[in-house]
Amino acid sequence: MSISFNYSNALPFMQEHEVTYLGDFVKAAHEMLHEKKGPGSEYLGWVDLPLQYDQEEFARIKAAAQRIRSNSEALIVIGIGGSYLGARSAIEALSHTFHNQMVGKTQVYFAGQNISSAYITHLLELLEGKDISLNVISKSGTTTEPAIAFRILRDYMEKKYGKAGAKSRIFATTDQAKGALKTLADKEGYESFVIPDDVGGRYSVLTAVGLLPIATAGIDIDQMMAGAAAAAQKYNNADLATNESYQYAAVRNALYRKGKTIELLVNYEPSLHYVSEWWKQLFGESEGKDQKGLFPAAVDFTTDLHSMGQYVQEGRRDLIETVLSVKKPQIEVTIQEDESNLDGLNFVAGMTMDEVNKKAAQGTRLAHVDGGVPNLIVELDELNAYTYGEMVYFFEKACGISGLLLGVNPFDQPGVEAYKTNMFALLGKPGFETQRDELNKRLSDSTQ
Amino acid sequence: MSISFNYSNALPFMQEHEVTYLGDFVKAAHEMLHEKKGPGSEYLGWVDLPLQYDQEEFARIKAAAQRIRSNSEALIVIGIGGSYLGARSAIEALSHTFHNQMVGKTQVYFAGQNISSAYITHLLELLEGKDISLNVISKSGTTTEPAIAFRILRDYMEKKYGKAGAKSRIFATTDQAKGALKTLADKEGYESFVIPDDVGGRYSVLTAVGLLPIATAGIDIDQMMAGAAAAAQKYNNADLATNESYQYAAVRNALYRKGKTIELLVNYEPSLHYVSEWWKQLFGESEGKDQKGLFPAAVDFTTDLHSMGQYVQEGRRDLIETVLSVKKPQIEVTIQEDESNLDGLNFVAGMTMDEVNKKAAQGTRLAHVDGGVPNLIVELDELNAYTYGEMVYFFEKACGISGLLLGVNPFDQPGVEAYKTNMFALLGKPGFETQRDELNKRLSDSTQ
Numbered sequence: 059m060s061i062s063f064n065y066s067n068a069l070p071f072m073q074e075h076e077v078t079y080l081g082d083f084v085k086a087a088h089e090m091l092h093e094k095k096g097p098g099s100e101y102l103g104w105v106d107l108p109l110q111y112d113q114e115e116f117a118r119i120k121a122a123a124q125r126i127r128s129n130s131e132a133l134i135v136i137g138i139g140g141s142y143l144g145a146r147s148a149i150e151a152l153s154h155t156f157h158n159q160m161v162g163k164t165q166v167y168f169a170g171q172n173i174s175s176a177y178i179t180h181l182l183e184l185l186e187g188k189d190i191s192l193n194v195i196s197k198s199g200t201t202t203e204p205a206i207a208f209r210i211l212r213d214y215m216e217k218k219y220g221k222a223g224a225k226s227r228i229f230a231t232t233d234q235a236k237g238a239l240k241t242l243a244d245k246e247g248y249e250s251f252v253i254p255d256d257v258g259g260r261y262s263v264l265t266a267v268g269l270l271p272i273a274t275a276g277i278d279i280d281q282m283m284a285g286a287a288a289a290a291q292k293y294n295n296a297d298l299a300t301n302e303s304y305q306y307a308a309v310r311n312a313l314y315r316k317g318k319t320i321e322l323l324v325n326y327e328p329s330l331h332y333v334s335e336w337w338k339q340l341f342g343e344s345e346g347k348d349q350k351g352l353f354p355a356a357v358d359f360t361t362d363l364h365s366m367g368q369y370v371q372e373g374r375r376d377l378i379e380t381v382l383s384v385k386k387p388q389i390e391v392t393i394q395e396d397e398s399n400l401d402g403l404n405f406v407a408g409m410t411m412d413e414v415n416k417k418a419a420q421g422t423r424l425a426h427v428d429g430g431v432p433n434l435i436v437e438l439d440e441l442n443a444y445t446y447g448e449m450v451y452f453f454e455k456a457c458g459i460s461g462l463l464l465g466v467n468p469f470d471q472p473g474v475e476a477y478k479t480n481m482f483a484l485l486g487k488p489g490f491e492t493q494r495d496e497l498n499k500r501l502s503d504s505t506q
Numbered sequence: 507m508s509i510s511f512n513y514s515n516a517l518p519f520m521q522e523h524e525v526t527y528l529g530d531f532v533k534a535a536h537e538m539l540h541e542k543k544g545p546g547s548e549y550l551g552w553v554d555l556p557l558q559y560d561q562e563e564f565a566r567i568k569a570a571a572q573r574i575r576s577n578s579e580a581l582i583v584i585g586i587g588g589s590y591l592g593a594r595s596a597i598e599a600l601s602h603t604f605h606n607q608m609v610g611k612t613q614v615y616f617a618g619q620n621i622s623s624a625y626i627t628h629l630l631e632l633l634e635g636k637d638i639s640l641n642v643i644s645k646s647g648t649t650t651e652p653a654i655a656f657r658i659l660r661d662y663m664e665k666k667y668g669k670a671g672a673k674s675r676i677f678a679t680t681d682q683a684k685g686a687l688k689t690l691a692d693k694e695g696y697e698s699f700v701i702p703d704d705v706g707g708r709y710s711v712l713t714a715v716g717l718l719p720i721a722t723a724g725i726d727i728d729q730m731m732a733g734a735a736a737a738a739q740k741y742n743n744a745d746l747a748t749n750e751s752y753q754y755a756a757v758r759n760a761l762y763r764k765g766k767t768i769e770l771l772v773n774y775e776p777s778l779h780y781v782s783e784w785w786k787q788l789f790g791e792s793e794g795k796d797q798k799g800l801f802p803a804a805v806d807f808t809t810d811l812h813s814m815g816q817y818v819q820e821g822r823r824d825l826i827e828t829v830l831s832v833k834k835p836q837i838e839v840t841i842q843e844d845e846s847n848l849d850g851l852n853f854v855a856g857m858t859m860d861e862v863n864k865k866a867a868q869g870t871r872l873a874h875v876d877g878g879v880p881n882l883i884v885e886l887d888e889l890n891a892y893t894y895g896e897m898v899y900f901f902e903k904a905c906g907i908s909g910l911l912l913g914v915n916p917f918d919q920p921g922v923e924a925y926k927t928n929m930f931a932l933l934g935k936p937g938f939e940t941q942r943d944e945l946n947k948r949l950s951d952s953t954q
Binding site (some may be wrong): 064066067082123137139142143154155156158159160171172173175176177178179180181183184187199200202203205206208210211213236238240241242244245246259260269297314319322326327328329334338339342343345346347348349350351353354355356359361362363364365366367368370372373374375376377388389390391393394398400401402403405409410411412414415417421422423424425426428429430446471472473476477478479480482483484485486488497500501504506 | 514515520535539550573574586587588590591602604605606607608614619622623624625626627628629632647648650651654656657658661686687689690693707708709715722750767768774775776777779786787790791793794795796797798799802803806807808809810812813814815816817818819820821823824825835837839841842844846848849850851853854855857858861862863865866868869870873874876877878903919920921922924925926928929930931932933934935938945949950
């Protein structure tokens with residue numbers, strides 16, 4: 059198994075018994091997940107997903123990815139939230155740093171994750187002259203951001219390829235049976251993939267939502283599912299003493315209960331930046347409710363040691379650091395001797411950059427612990443499709459347990475509706491007239 | 507003037523007098539800055555910089571940028587922290603979203619901002635066959651991350667262009683008189699630019715540190731300095747009632763004093779993402795000390811409304827939101843009518859995307875205020891080099907005042923040394939032997 063969890067550097071800030079005392083509660087949470095009896099139990103499809111997914115659809119995903127790779131220079135993925143971050147995190151973690159600029163790669167771009175007219179205009183400029191395919195991802199088909207982008211890009215493709223040509227280049231990932239996008243896909247004849255009813259957006263990276271873009275980028279999704287399946291088996295036991303995913307959940311809850319309110323996910327490889335964004339959604343949206351929850355933030359080290367490092371070392375002491383570490387580097391680069399040694403770096407000549415990076419990580423950990431920041435480590439043996447799948451499951455399972463320990467429903471997101479309702483009202487959507495008048499009055503009162 | 511500040515949506519959470527009572531303290535802080543008598547007064551070169559900078563060097567920067575643009579497809583900028591984030595924030599904010607992929611643009615890449623061997627290897631692969639120039643930025647020339655990258659890239663350039671050819675393509679931004687990089691630049695004959703002694707890294711974007719890369723990207727640095735100069739004049743008065751930069755400083759301090767501990771900088775244009783990273787360094791490194799300071803975090807909306815939105819709406823109520831808003835969009839895109847209207851979006855047909863984006867912003871603000879999050883707005887009339895310069899100064903001045911009100915030295919960063927000392931010791935740097943043994947013992951005790 060290729061993930062390990064270590065919280066020895068949190069023990070200067072809490073007693074071991076603060077974790078072990080949670081053992082029976084973790085067991086209760088485990089049963090809530092596995093017997094589908096806790097809050098949000100209608101959204102537990104992710105628990106066994108890696109062990110029992112639709113093999114026929116999986117084969118269709120691989121075939122579609124292959125087809126896109128053979129006839130398109132770029133895939134445009136339209137989606138937001140969980141329909142964006144999972145695929146993006148995997149592709150950035152597992153591809154060439156500049157994958158969209160390397161000759162011979164199928165490029166992947168994202169759209170519908172914002173409402174910026176500059177962004178979509180620039181994207182269309184970039185795509186000029188390229189053969190493209192489109193994967194539109196939306197459970198309902200009516201979410202504002204992706205729906206606007208899809209109107210624009212569908213029109214663009216139909217002009218470029220004709221209606222019939224566009225049809226064979228548009229892939230819809232949506233509800234199995236109902237909704238605007240499903241209706242359209244059936245009417246137009248787009249190949250469709252399913253967003254299961256019992257898997258929420260932030261838990262959906264191992265469904266078609268994530269898998270089609272990921273496979274199109276050239277990543278081995280068989281390996282990814284195999285890694286997730288291994289993790290599903292490994293973390294399928296209620297015993298806190300041995301289940302490291304649950305240990306992570308318990309330790310962060312123990313620290314939260316004694317006043318730590320911000321958790322920083324730390325990496326030392328820039329390719330993991332979007333894994334942190336994915337993790338922020340997973341934990342922030344699962345736990346940030348009922349006026350509770352660790353605030354999830356992220357830093358890319360050592361880059362951000364030169365920006366946020368000062369705060370972490372000496373600012374308010376309400377932080378936890380969780381380091382997502384990769385043991386074996388993807389590539390080795392040896393630092394060369396320099397005759398003049400003006401930079402004084404010859405003491406690292408002959409070492410690899412990764413050795414220096416690892417010493418920076420160790421030194422940082424000790425410095426931050428000394429400064430008053432508990433430190434947790436989630437370590438992957440290496441970074442590949444298999445360990446990515448394991449890691450996804452490790453965090454998903456930990457998140458479910460953690461949210462239940464916190465006393466929230468980890469699988470809903472009632473707060474996300476509030477801005478949408480206001481936005482619809484302000485935009486004049488039929489049915490929102492009363493709210494509209496009220497909001498406009500408030501806006502004019504506040505002179506903004 | 508093209509920046510305005512509005513805190514009417516913070517007033518449900520505090521009395522107006524909580525701000526006005528700070529007036530005399532703001533005045534005192536203003537005098538500490540302008541009479542150079544407060545803590546950190548040796549680093550106040552940024553205060554008058556836009557009004558009195560070295561015109562001869564400025565002309566050399568523009569000439570160098572022009573030369574790079576004429577003989578290089580890409581500029582590699584080596585730097586970390588303040589020698590990275592300023593230039594990157596300006597270039598991303600003011601260029602084409604995909605500027606490094608557009609034909610005819612001088613590409614700009616960054617190096618030395620991490621210790622990832624994958625990153626530097628991939629960068630070298632990407633650069634293969636391209637004509638390049640190099641701007642190495644380091645006050646001392648011995649900071650580990652940029653020094654390692656410079657060893658690699660200098661070697662690469664000398665192999666590619668020969669020593670003489672490389673010399674004319676390497677530009678050093680460094681100390682005026684001393685240090686490893688200055689010594690090397692003089693010895694090799696690199697053209698050099700100055701990092702002033704009295705301007706700290708996070709305040710350095712309007713010095714050669716930022717200006718050479720920014721000008722090379724094709725951005726009008728005359729306009730940028732003009733905007734900054736206008737702001738330096740506008741915000742050069744001690745009167746809280748009229749100085750909006752100081753109002754921002756006072757309001758965030760007032761909210762901090764009543765328990766708000768996290769400030770989220772919010773944008774609605776993805777191109778502002780790195781402005782937030784720059785802002786995080788500015789405020790986090792200036793204020794995060796003596797166990798104090800607002801924790802700076804950032805979100806890109808509406809993207810992150812679908813990840814962090816739930817937490818902002820309903821999580822722990824220790825958040826402030828500061829929205830960096832742009833009134834006039836860069837590009838207008840009108841949403842088209844769709845006959846079938848399956849997505850139900852025809853109620854926005856005929857509107858521009860930016861109108862929808864603005865309604866989303868208004869709706870979000872009201873929803874978050876209703877949810878218990880005070881909301882501040884910093885609004886730029888539009889986004890261009892001039893307003894970027896203004897905005898930089900607005901935040902710099904606010905940060906100086908804010909840090910002084912908090913009771914810290916806003917211009918030092920003592921905590922950044924802690925990880926470096928440990929790292930040097932663990933790497934076996936001569937002179938750190940005692941710490942090394944001690945740290946290695948601690949590491950082996952914690953089994954990591």
